[in-house]
Amino acid sequence: MMNNRHNFTMKTTRKALTDLVGRINALLEPRDLPDRVTYVVNLVLEEILTNIVKYGFDDDHVHDVEVTLILDPDEISIEFEDRGKQFDPLSVSPPPLDESLMDMEPGGRGIHLVRTMANSMTYRRDRDKNILTVSVRHREQ
């Protein structure tokens, strides 16, 4: 069987987040993926993990997030598992697009970017866990 699943346990710190993105990029590099796929995978990792690190937990402790990278022939999926507060990113409404510069709010664009750029996104709450899976296809449909 092809070794196409890679599991990582990330601590909820900025440093660990940057390290993980670096490790996953090193794994992807030899695969010569289209620019779009590498870009979107980076965006998914950064936006989802930053959200978990910043807003996932109410206490100041360092927690673990399980990240699984699944490399299939025609798509890359990333599964995120955390025991933080219940949060379904699919429930967030997209920011309006027709505001003027001065009205535009600086925050809350990450989730919308991921939803728009990735090919699919599924969320479930399993007991005390948030389980989010985001997929990026190699070929745009």
Added chain:
Amino acid sequence: MNITLTRTGDAAVIAVQGRVDTLSAPTVEQKLTQWLDEGETRMILDLSELEYISSAGLRTVLVIGKKAKANGGSLCCCALRGMVRKVFDVSGFSLVLPVYNTVDEALAAG
């Protein structure tokens, strides 16, 4: 990430190269704020060598765009490529900020 300012007439052409992510966005914001505070009013971001921008980077562009406008100045972006352009489009930034194809076009727009 690398950020450099080149003066052209009354405009500050600022080249932002590499990755603007959660890690580097604060440095970009600090630099741009410093230049605004030093009196730059017409800022042109040359993004021809920007490889990656996330929502943290977009947030910085928005914050500086607002500050420039509040100061009576302006901020525009030019020479966006590939995925960076797509990110600007889907996030609505191309609608609220002037975006030009080249630095020369941005300069000519006055």
